Every structure is written in structure tokens, then in C-alpha cells.
Amino acid sequence: MADFKTKPDELYKSIDHTPPKAGWMDVPAQFRPGNWCYPAKPEVLDYIGFPNGRKWSPADEDWKLPENWKDIIHQGFRERLEKFRSLKIFMDVCVRCGACADKCHYFIGSGDPKNMPVLRAELLRSVYRKDFTTAGKILGKLNGARVLEEDVLKEWFLYFYQCTECRRCSLFCPYGIDTAEITMMARELLNLVGCNINWIQEPVANCQRTGNHLGIQPHAFKDIVDFMVDDIEEVTGKRIHVPMNEKGHEILFITPSGDVFADPGIYTFMGYLMLFDAIGLDYTMSTYASEGGNFGLFTDNVVAKKLNAKMYAEAKRLGVKWILGGECGHMWRVINQYMDTFNGPPDFLQMPKSPITGTVFKNAASTKMVHITEFTADLIKHRKLKLDPSRNDHFTVTFHDSCNPARGMGLLEEPRYVIKNVCNNFYEMPAQTIREQTFCCAGGAGLGTDEFMDMRMRGGLPRGNALRYVRDKYGVNRMACICAIDRATLVPLADYWANGVDISGIHELVGNALILDGEKEREVDLRQEPLPGKEG
Amino acid sequence: MNAFYSLIFVFALVLIALFGVGAAHLSYFFGVILPLAAVIVFIVGIVLKVLGWGKSAVPFRIPTTGGQQQSLDWIKQNKWDNPSTASQTFIRMVFEVLFFRSLFRNTSVSLRNEDGVPVVAYSSAKWLWLFALMFHYSFLIIVLRHLRLFMDPVPFFVPVLDFMDGILQIGAPRLYMSDLLIVVGLSFLLLRRLVVPIFRYISNAADYFPLLLILGIALSGIYMRYFGKVDVIAIKELTMGLVTLSPKVPAGIDASFYVHIALVSTLLIYFPFSKLMHMGGVFLSPTRNMPNNTRIVHHENPWNPDVKPHSYEAYEDDFREHMIEAGLPVEKQA
């Protein structure tokens, strides 16, 4: 008779997944479905004038790089070291103390060591040492230096498109080393050899031509806004006029185009329109400058400047006094930290002053652009809005600080003040996950595309986990945010990690609570769902 | 392995100094030539490095904001974590440089229930902050104490510092607290890299070497003071000779002194080419040393590229008919 006796552990030797113990330089990049984004189409790169467009895939062995790609990168690196002190300093001063190691949402969710900000930056730093420092040239690997090979470039592509430029690591770094800055530089270098992703470059091309990231033509844009005017009429019984491309108004209003097309951003957009109607604001929108967001920031500073320039150009053409900006994350990083330098100062504009309250927005003295939550908070403070917060009583609300307004601006209290005045039930998520320590939606900086969903869910875990906590503890069913990318990316994030929580912009909640003159008694909210007490 | 190479190298330095002075009688080289050369490399190296940084442009004002911005009058600004003026930024830098503000952010002390038992949890970074601070301040105090070897008369604060540092009145010669603390601080920073896998993973030889080198300097110094009880008068004669550029090497200085000074010289030479330049870099870090006021005060990019947007005219040319049809105002009729 055969002997079936087996040793206890024999069966399980095959399922030992303990990872190899090689040093990080010896672990090549692994491209798996869900952890990289599709590369940019060659015709898109041609249109925006980027070099080396071609058909290729990160999953292929051969990336069809240009012959002299090493020289191109070397020259590009040298040039950027001179142009950006940030890059030079951040290449030199890291002591690898590890304070940033566990601060990145992608690392927290994936456990992949190369998602630690320190190693992400070392990917670039190792090449810097070899090419630009004496010690690195002599000591080589001992000093953490390595030669730029194709495998290194592949690593760059994988990991610099696994960074959302959220700056959480930068907050904790004793020298302020900002991975967002390093990622921007690395992406610029990758652009030089034609390695970039379509979900950034195509929106860039669209914004350039049509003014919005989906490439909607002006008449269609107007149609869509008219749809929303219809929807507002259905909810409030009031028909609102939305000035478009009109000259001679006081204020130009610019918001991310996602608010115009994408669910649930559209409800936020309705909120803006209702607010402007309620206070009789003298404003216009523009189809030419209809994209507040700036996909250029995710790829190249010159492109960012070019796209941003439309705002001032249009403000000048239309003859407005100042510009009001909608809820958007990286749009406000650009406006707060880049716009005036890119294309300012705009001497043809005037110091922003609220026509309703007379408040002068001194913190926008040079840029002449005000954030809508600053504007609305001021209106509420001066009691200029008739509000019925009970119309939001079917929501228990929490607030997600978007990375860029939090760590690239400091817009923390304004949105909270607005929410607390239009909602009765508001609860904060735990302190280590909000305000300046906020966790990213894991889809920012051009990574909010569907083929990247696995990685987004991984990186979204810290946010989702905190959200689930307040959902279970306080019954939170609505997470407000001030970013159009958030409004797209947080929807699946909440579905997956904290099912039952919906996402909305703040001005959707404002729109619900706002009492317009001459409106009918409302039965439903902006999403046409019954108001509390009006069910059935 | 990286740590091992670094250790070997520091040992080699010690042996070279011992051998050089003991057997090869190179005390003039180790006592005069090497330290003078090291100081020159140190100063020139740092100046060149900082000038190199300074040469690079600062195109954008990009502070990382760590609190509420300057906003409406009734909203309280977090002036030190999100400064909007030069003086507020100065205070932010003071906190950063003197108290390691950003590292301190890591400190989350939290009380929670674990299986019914309340547990206070500290994150490791709390320790990083504490020991980093301990190391840096001990080092600073030790450097300042050493001024008495390089100045005559000794500046007033040195004896005060000396007294405070030895205030515990333990042993003879009195034990300096800074000597103890620097060894403790360095040992923690070293062990952390050696023991915790994640820090071992990110550490290069360039991370172990300075720690081991400074540890070597501290230990040789401690040996000289507490065990070797070297001839301080003779040493001061040598060091003052260096300062006044009239070098002489008095007889009777213990070999341990030459080990000490060889290691210090190595540190000075190594400094400008290494990550130790973080000392200078922190002052120039654009995410910390700039106010968050680009909306208030214009910032000029020295190489601002001349780029124009896709013009409105071109846009209207592209879509004019549709715009007219949709009732949108146009500049030129079709």
C-alpha cells in the first residue's frame, strides 16, 4: 500500500510569497495592469508640440526610445538644475532620515518601498549623483549613485506616475524636500524622450484648443449650461440667466470644466449659478477660458503657463474688474503659487472687492483672483444669504481637504465655515487625516484615469479608511470637497472603501440651502432626490 | 554591508593616524598640515556649494503650507506654519532650524483602547525628533566649548557653557553632559538605521559613514579627556599656533590627540561634498524659506518663458459659426 504520509509543511512551500531581499537598485520595475496609465497618443503629442511621440506600451520590453535618449535626459537634467534651485537643493540635502517614509498614501496602501517618498526621490537622485557630483562619480554605488540605464528610466516612468504631487511628505520633511517638485522635474525629463501618459496630454491638447479638458465646443458648452438652468428651474421653479462671453461685467467666473460635464460636479455648478442669482452678481462666464483646472501643471511648467494665460487674456478682453475662481484643487495651487509669476501681475484688473459686502480681498491684491469659498464665507459672515440648512438634513457631512488647497495654499477654515452654515450635521474625520495632514484621493496630478483604478484604490485606502470610520461612528453619508478631481475620483473610492457615502462640492450644499427670491417650495434637492420630510 | 564598509573606513583612518604619528613621526603633518588643509577645503567647499545653489534660479514661490492662510480678517491665520510676510517666514525658519518643527509634526501621541486596555502610542518619529535634537545640540555645545582652544582670551560664554555642561559635578575631570548625550544620540541614529529594516533599506554608505566618523570623533575626545588625560596646555599651544598661522608642534602630545584631529579633519573635508550640507540647504529650501503670498506680492521668474496662449481670435475663427448659431457674442461677424 502506498504511503501517503506527508510532512506538515510540504504542502505549503508553494505558497511562500516572502519577497526577495535584494537592495532597491536591483529590483526592476514591475508593470502590471492597474499600476500604470496608458501612454500618450502620438497625434496628441504632435499637436501640443512634444517630441518623440510614438506608439508604445510600458508593458513592452522595447520602449522605442530615441537613439540618443541618454544625452537628451542628461542635457535636460543639467538645464533644470540651473533653472530650479528646488531641484538642486532637494538632490543634495536629503539625509534619508525616513520621516517621510510612511507619509505617502500609495506606500501606506501598497507597501511597495519605492512608493516611499525618500526612495521615489532616490530614483532621480542616484542618477544625479553619478552625472553631476564628484563623490558619486568616484564612489559610485557606495555613494548611492548609478548609471542611467533603460531599466532606470522605466522605474522613473512607473513611480513618477505613481505620485499625485500631494506634498504630504513635504510637510514632514525637516528640509522641506517636496516630492511634488521632484516628480514635476522627472515628468519633464520623461517628456523629452516621449514617455508620458494620455490622460494628461490629451486634456492639455483639448484645453489648448477648446478651453476645456474634454474638447467640448463653445455652442455645446452653452447647451450644457442651459440644461443645468433647466434643472435648476425644475427644482426651484425659477429660471436663471447665465451670462456667457459677455463684455462689460464686473467679474469673470472660472471653474474647472469637470463641474460642467461630470456627475456629481454638475450639482456644484448649479450651486454656483444659484448663488450668483441670489445675490444679483454682475458676472460672466467664458467658453474660451472655461477650464479652471490646469493639466499643464502635471506635465510641464511652460505648458502650465500657456494654459493659465487664457484666464488673464480673457479677463482683459471682456473688461472685467477681477476674477472669481470655482472649487478646484490644483487649479488653486496654480493660482495661488504660480499664476502671478507665470502671467502677472495683471495691471488691467482692480483690487477684488465683494460688490455685496464691500469686503476687499487683500490676500489677492496682486493676482486679483478670489476663491469662491472665500467669497461665500464673506457673504455668510455678513448675513447676505438667506439659508435653510435643514434642507441638507438628510446629509451627515464630513469634509475632505483637497491636497493642493491644504498644502499649497492653506484654505482650511473658509470651506468649513461655509459647510457649517449650510448643513446642520457636520463631523470631522480624525485629525491625522485632515487639514494640512490630509490624505490624497489618489487620483490627482493626472492619475485619475480608469485604467489606474487598482492603484487608485490602494492609494485611496487611508482616505477611505478615515471616511469609513466617520460613516460608522456618526452616520456620515456625504463627503464634501473643493476639487473637481476629487469629485470624480472620490466616488469610486467611497464606493469601494466606505460604501454608502456620496461625494459633493460645497456649493451643491449651498445651493440646497439657499433660498432664492421667488422660488417655489422645494420638494427635492439638486440631485432631484426628495428633501427630508417630503419623501413619498 | 554599507555600514560595514563605512566602519572599516573609519577604523582605517584611526590606524593611519596612530601609525603616522607613532611610527612614521608625521606629527607635523597630522597636527598642522592636515587640519589647515581641511579647514581650507571645508570653507572653500561650503562657499562653492552654497554659491552653486545660489546660482540656480528660484522661478516660483512654492512654500508648503502647514496651516490656515492669510484670508478674511475674521479668520485666524496660522502665521508660523503658513507665513505671508518676511518676518513670519523668519519665525517659521527659526522653528525649523532650532527646533526641527517639521520632524516634530511626526509626533502623534495618542491614547486608545486596545482589547479594553488604554494604550499610549508614540510614533517612532517622536524618537527621531528627540534624538536628532539631542545629537545636534550636543554637537553644537561641544563645538562652542572647543572655542577655548582657539581663542585667547576665551570668550565669556565659553566658561559659562562649560560650567552648565558639567553642572552635574560627576567625576574628575567633571563629566560633560554633552559628551554623554552626543554618544547616546549618535548611537540611536545609528542603531535605527541598522535595526529597522525600512531604514536599513534606504541607507547608503554615505549615511553610515558620517555617523561613525562623528562617533569616532566623540569617543576619541572622550578618551582624551577622561582616560588619557592629555596635556591640554600643550594642545592649546598647537591649536593657537594654527589659528595665528604660526604653527608649532609641542612635544608630549598623546597620540590620541592626533587620532582625534585626523578624524575631525576628515569630517571637515568630507562635509561640503556630502549630505551634511543639509545644514546649509535647510536655509535655502524654497518650500520653507518663502512666504505664502504670491497672490499678494508679485514674484518674478528670471527665465520666464515668452509663451502666449492659444488666442481668443484663433479660437473664435475655429468655432465662429457655431457660436453665432448658439447666440454667443462674437468679435467678428461671419
Add this chain to the structure above:
Amino acid sequence: MDLAQRLVEERTELATKWLDLLLQTYPEQTQKLWRRNKDPFTNPVGQTFRQALSELLDLVLDWSDAEAVSEALDKIVRIRAVQDFSPSQALSFVYLLKRLVRERYWRELEKAGALNQLWNFETRLDNLALMAFDVYTKCREQVYEMRVSEVKHAQHKLLLRAKMIVDIPAGKAEEAG
């Protein structure tokens, strides 16, 4: 010896060992961090695993509430389903418990001639693996559903304008007369 009783008595130790084995499927550098950081918000993976595995072990020993087992499995599988694992790797953690129990009690039970107790318990774990498979599939399906619905959401108003969809108006639909 009575395996069931021993498992209950030694559950805390088993849970700890099981967690160790689970964490060992991640890079060495990461394990320590996930084991050490006890903050559920800055270390969601480590803390979820710790809590859910302990919960799951109790439920497996109890083996009476299929829904609760499924919920506890969900907490772990949901995370592993979107990490860099093949499906078999993602679910291997169930078999890690099998390995743990077998290594620990095999010899003793063999001596006592009571190996059938182990077979019985392992049958339970096989069922657990199948349940985990259900959860895993559900999570992956959700990811793909989200990819599709995201594209729809992003272009909601465009589809409307292209008259490819109509919005359902508010209120009750009029009945055909």
C-alpha cells in the same frame, strides 16, 4: 486531546502568528512598519489586518454565522484585491492559517490517533477559502464596474446633450391613459 478546545485556548497566540504570516507576504521593510504603527488612520493596512484576522479567527472557531465570516473576510480581501498580488497570492492567507494549525498540532494529534479532528477543522478552512474567493471576485467586479461608471459619470451631461440618454424627470411617471 481536544483540538477545538486547544484552538480556543490558544487563540490569541494563533491570531498573532497568523498576522505574522500574513504580513510576511509583504516586503520586509514594510512589515515592521505595519506591525509597529498602531494608529488605524496612518496605518490602515496593518491595523485592519490585525483586527480583522483576530475577529475572523473567533468566527471560524465559532463557525455559526456565515454572514459575519464573510464580512470579516471582506475587510482583508478588499485590501489584497487591489494590491500587487495575483488572485492566488491575494487569497493565500487562508491557507496560511491551515499551515499554522497543521504545523502546530499535527504531531500531537497523530500520536493521540486523533488526526480526524484536524481533517474536520481543515474542511472548515477549505470552506473559508471558497468564501474568500467569492469576496475576492466581488471586489474585482466592483473595480471593473467602477471603471465603466466613472467614464459614464465624467461625460454625463455630454451624453445628455448628444441625446443618447434622457434624464428621468422628477415626480411620478404619467401612466399611459
